[in-house]
Amino acid sequence: MEETMRAEIITIGDELLIGQVVDTNSAFMAQELNKVGVEIYQVTSVHDDGEHIRRAVAESLSRVDIVITTGGLGPTKDDITKHVLCDFFGAKLVPSCDVEQHVKQLYCNRPDVLNRLTETQWLVPDKCTVLPNRVGSAPLMVFEQDGKLLFSLPGVPYEMEVAMIEQVMPYLAKHRPTNETIIHRTIQVAGIPESALAIHIEQWEDALPGTMHLAYLPKDGIIRLRLSGYFDKNDTTAEQQINVQIANLEALVAEWLIAVEDQPLEVVAGELLKAKGATISTAESCTGGKLASLLNKHAGSSEFYYGSVVAYDNSVKQRILSVSKAYLEQYGAVSEQVVTQMAEGARRVCGTDYAIATSGVAGPSGGTKDKPVGTVWIAVATPDAVYSELLHLTGSRDQITTRACTKALTKLIKYLRD
Numbered sequence: 001m002e003e004t005m006r007a008e009i010i011t012i013g014d015e016l017l018i019g020q021v022v023d024t025n026s027a028f029m030a031q032e033l034n035k036v037g038v039e040i041y042q043v044t045s046v047h048d049d050g051e052h053i054r055r056a057v058a059e060s061l062s063r064v065d066i067v068i069t070t071g072g073l074g075p076t077k078d079d080i081t082k083h084v085l086c087d088f089f090g091a092k093l094v095p096s097c098d099v100e101q102h103v104k105q106l107y108c109n110r111p112d113v114l115n116r117l118t119e120t121q122w123l124v125p126d127k128c129t130v131l132p133n134r135v136g137s138a139p140l141m142v143f144e145q146d147g148k149l150l151f152s153l154p155g156v157p158y159e160m161e162v163a164m165i166e167q168v169m170p171y172l173a174k175h176r177p178t179n180e181t182i183i184h185r186t187i188q189v190a191g192i193p194e195s196a197l198a199i200h201i202e203q204w205e206d207a208l209p210g211t212m213h214l215a216y217l218p219k220d221g222i223i224r225l226r227l228s229g230y231f232d233k234n235d236t237t238a239e240q241q242i243n244v245q246i247a248n249l250e251a252l253v254a255e256w257l258i259a260v261e262d263q264p265l266e267v268v269a270g271e272l273l274k275a276k277g278a279t280i281s282t283a284e285s286c287t288g289g290k291l292a293s294l295l296n297k298h299a300g301s302s303e304f305y306y307g308s309v310v311a312y313d314n315s316v317k318q319r320i321l322s323v324s325k326a327y328l329e330q331y332g333a334v335s336e337q338v339v340t341q342m343a344e345g346a347r348r349v350c351g352t353d354y355a356i357a358t359s360g361v362a363g364p365s366g367g368t369k370d371k372p373v374g375t376v377w378i379a380v381a382t383p384d385a386v387y388s389e390l391l392h393l394t395g396s397r398d399q400i401t402t403r404a405c406t407k408a409l410t411k412l413i414k415y416l417r418d
Helices: 025-035 050-063 081-088 097-106 118-122 157-175 194-200 202-206 238-252 265-276 290-295 314-321 325-331 336-350 397-417
Strands: 005-012 038-046 066-070 093-095 123-125 129-131 140-145 148-153 180-190 212-219 222-232 257-259 280-284 305-310 354-360 375-381 386-392
Touching (some): 025 066, 025 157, 038 050, 050 066, 050 081, 081 140, 081 148, 180 238, 180 397, 202 238, 212 238, 222 238, 257 265, 280 290, 280 336, 290 397, 314 325, 375 397
Parallel strands (some): 280 354
Antiparallel strands (some): 180 222, 212 222, 375 386
């Protein structure tokens, strides 16, 4: 099998480096490139600085076959990518009739947008191939040097995504077809430390063929195990090979297995609920509606999610969820007795088959010797019983509430599966 074709991504913009904008472009591009057997070797973010961009481009082209830059293609002074690439490839800017016609058509109902700055959008380097940008004014540019390709795309996510799907991927298929396919399979486990998991599956991992690689991706109490396989695209047994290995892995981790696909936990729980024709609600104290937000985040949630009671104050726990005043006084809000009644109350008030409840000390203050910050009780009420669990979580307030939601969802999923 030939060596894997590699690509690098360079995201351009000060806004990325100061945290004002989160780079979602790289993840999308990596997924699309992986589909056709192109491996991402490195992702780099650089300032709106000519020398910084130039140096990053030169270094990337020295390492890989394909480079994709995003950002810096607007008409304002801080958008310098086109000028830097023009200089880098020894080109000069010339007007493009096709781009001019497109830009004028794009803004035909907005004459105020067409001005001397907008007109610079149809100036393109004379040593590039210009691809159509159906949804934006910035030209999509392709440069070739020593058999390597550089694509320059807009930084606006929607424009970049359309450009990747409609222009970049077809261009690569025609001009740089690969002989390899990359297949990823991901399963999710919970309830075992990463190091203990690695020891548990060590023999299986060591026996993997050289064409496969396992990655551990832990986050908030969940460990995603991603098995990647690199195959000749004409290998008709590729899917079978990786499926056999995944099946063996699933058998090894069956005790902790949460999901056999790379989906958010709320999606996994939702699919299980829909398969059973069952419904769910939540009663939340320390998580303050996070569970509710997750459960109704995705399309189709109305089939199983009914509603939530955010009972932060004890008076709400009593009035709406019928939590015992005596329990609150004797055991406190952060207790098994209270969280159990919260779950039962939500199930009754919302009229659902299941309910999840949370109550805890999210911090950074409010903890005591007996119930320090990170102490959280969760409960899952079912048609048959209520299952509760005490958690001792660490991290910031946001991390504690996020991990509490993760644990609550994993508990629900395990019950639904069992």
